[in-house]
Amino acid sequence: MIELLAQTGLNALYAASYTALVAVGLVLIFGVMGVINFAHGELFMLGAYAIVAVYADWNLPYLVAVAVGMTFVGIVGLGMERAFFRPLRDNPLGGLVASIGFLMILQALVSMGFGVRMEHVPPVTQDVIVITERVRLPVFRLAVILAAVVLLACLWAFLKKTRFGWALRASAQDPEAAALQGISINQTARIAMFIGAALAGVAGALTAPLISVNPHMGHSVIVTAFIVIIVGGIGSLEGAVIVAVAYAFVHTFVTTFFDGVIADIVGLLLLLVVLIVKPTGLFGSTDRA
Amino acid sequence: MAKLATLLGFGAILLALPHALSFSQQEILVFLTINVLLVASYRLLTLTGEWSLGHVVIMGVGAYASALLSKRLGIYVPAAMLLGAVTAAMIALALSFPLFRMKGFYFLIGSFAAGEIIRLLWKRFRDPFGGPKGIKKIDPMPDFDIGIYAFDFFEPISYYYFALAVVGVSLWVMWRIERSPVGLTFHAVHWQDRLAEASGVNVRAYRTLAFVLASGFAGLSGALLAHYIGTINPNSFDVEQMVFVLTWTIVGGTATFYGPILGCVVLTILNEIVLREAGFEQMRPLIYGLILILSVLFMPKGLESLVRGAFSGRNARKNSAGETEAME
Structure with missing residues (x-):
């Protein structure tokens, strides 16, 4: 029993790592631009397909493929900002609806380019750390967890220590006051969108060798991300990380002891309960929407 | 009386319509x-x-x-x-x-x-x-x-x-x-x-x-x-279907009763005639996504605003003045 709990805990930690990356990106975009990016799951999917193309098809090194995926998805994010989030800045629901339209476009383009069947990405490494007979941690999963921790630490340092980070947080707090201080709202929106999208892309790229990659994989990702950011309090980065970890544990344990669909239902019920009881979320303070 | 005649004519067209169409x-x-x-x-x-x-x-x-x-x-x-x-x-x-x-x-x-x-x-x-x-x-x-x-x-x-x-x-x-x-x-x-x-x-x-x-x-x-x-x-009944409904509604516009219906009819005809005949049926989600974004950006009041513009002489002033005021 202890071994099963330990193994499930390790699985949960891995799920927490990429969930946190996706959710933090979504929160960053919402914080700075005040819009929910419904296409965030599809940015994750694009990151995974970057691995299919660069690593599996062109046989380039895995790390190169991750870097390409991250940059490419970040640039797609810049395109989204320029194409519809910026013109619709005064209309957050319009921005959300436009991102739903963009989600369909990305799915259709990927389906046309790669086909709708599942893609299999060859494993990067098959080494396994054997802790005990029945508790094993594949090295690749450990690498994903460490990569997520490093990326989130870098983001934290960027936001707290650099001038760009200060500007970003200022325009998240009060765009008008920030603009009066000479901060370019367009520039902070671009930075937030690039980082947010790139985080979703890198999460997709990191997990691609471990999951089935298909054009519709973004759906479960965005559902999970919504649960995490609403429960965590929309706009709170710390809340998103904490809830991502907590939710990954709940979801993994319910999946292990019941089944995956029940786990999804539990998560969505949590989301509804939080929306009813405390719409600002567990860690949210102010309400921008 | 003229209204009744229009309605009857419209009904007759709807009843006759399928006879002019193929099975599919x-x-x-x-x-x-x-x-x-x-x-x-x-x-x-x-x-x-x-x-x-x-x-x-x-x-x-x-x-x-x-x-x-x-x-x-x-x-x-x-x-x-x-x-x-x-x-x-x-x-x-x-x-x-x-x-x-x-x-x-x-x-x-x-x-x-x-x-x-x-x-x-x-x-x-x-x-x-x-x-x-x-x-x-x-x-x-x-x-x-x-x-x-x-x-x-x-x-x-x-x-x-x-x-x-x-x-x-x-x-x-x-x-x-x-x-x-x-x-x-x-x-x-x-x-x-x-x-x-x-x-x-x-x-x-x-x-x-x-x-x-x-x-x-x-x-x-x-x-x-x-x-x-x-x-x-x-x-x-998944999100893709919901996107179609959103697109029809937003493309048509919600200020009038006929707006969303107009959006649905126009886009369906566009889809069936243009896309299917041209063999682009696979691109339906792509086109719908594009239309959704473009209409949010450039036509926030929907197709009905075009219809209203065309009839602006008498009908718009008479029928939808109240609604337009309510919209602003």
Whole structure:
């Protein structure tokens, strides 16, 4: 029993790592631009397909493929900002609806380019750390967890220590006051969108060798991300990380002891309960929407 | 009198239309008729200012309920359809308690989550919902004869006439609701909710009423769909379908009754004639996504604004001056 709990805990930690990356990106975009990016799951999917193309098809090194995926998805994010989030800045629901339209476009383009069947990405490494007979941690999963921790630490340092980070947080707090201080709202929106999208892309790229990659994989990702950011309090980065970890544990344990669909239902019920009881979320303070 | 003549002429065109079409086009016409009811009900929901992302799932509730009632309990199909609509309305009533504690953006996410829960329940519980494969071999409409016309529901043309009658009556009821004091209160709740509340209007009750009524009609459209195609599954009512409804509604515009219907008809014709004939059917989601973005960006008031522009001489001033004022 202890071994099963330990193994499930390790699985949960891995799920927490990429969930946190996706959710933090979504929160960053919402914080700075005040819009929910419904296409965030599809940015994750694009990151995974970057691995299919660069690593599996062109046989380039895995790390190169991750870097390409991250940059490419970040640039797609810049395109989204320029194409519809910026013109619709005064209309957050319009921005959300436009991102739903963009989600369909990305799915259709990927389906046309790669086909709708599942893609299999060859494993990067098959080494396994054997802790005990029945508790094993594949090295690749450990690498994903460490990569997520490093990326989130870098983001934290960027936001707290650099001038760009200060500007970003200022325009998240009060765009008008920030603009009066000479901060370019367009520039902070671009930075937030690039980082947010790139985080979703890198999460997709990191997990691609471990999951089935298909054009519709973004759906479960965005559902999970919504649960995490609403429960965590929309706009709170710390809340998103904490809830991502907590939710990954709940979801993994319910999946292990019941089944995956029940786990999804539990998560969505949590989301509804939080929306009813405390719409600002567990860690949210102010309400921008 | 002129109005009556226009209406009769329009009705005659609708009755004659299928005879000018091929078999597969007749089938599309049936789907179009059902979708017209769906978008019209969606507009009823948006009257109070809330945009739901769960409307297609509510349609599915009607479809599942009607299919199960006729298949499992042997209830006469038209009665099962009505009960399906009632079930959808009841589920909506139950959902309204959590959902209407939220507004705007939170309502959007909340309705999305509620819809996903319902879809996951269909997927999880093989008995009675059939799991991911859904329900197959749903009882078709039983044939009947009304003297002047014998309905043979193996033919799409018969089902088209049946659906046209159901949708026609439903649209008339929705039109009457909107023109009644209740409908005017819906507008007030949308555009002046504080003022309405201060004037003694129970804002939440009216929001709930609009939601429940709209869900009932959506459920009816789902029941019509289920007994026509004979197979439904959780993916028949997924986000992609919701995007189609959103696109029709936004492209058409929500300020008038006919706006979303216009959007639905124009985009369906565009889809069937242009895309299918040109062999671009696979690109349908792509084109819809593009149209959705472009219309949010460049035509926020929808196709109806073009129609209004064309008739701006007499009709617009007479009929929609009040609505335009309410819109601003």
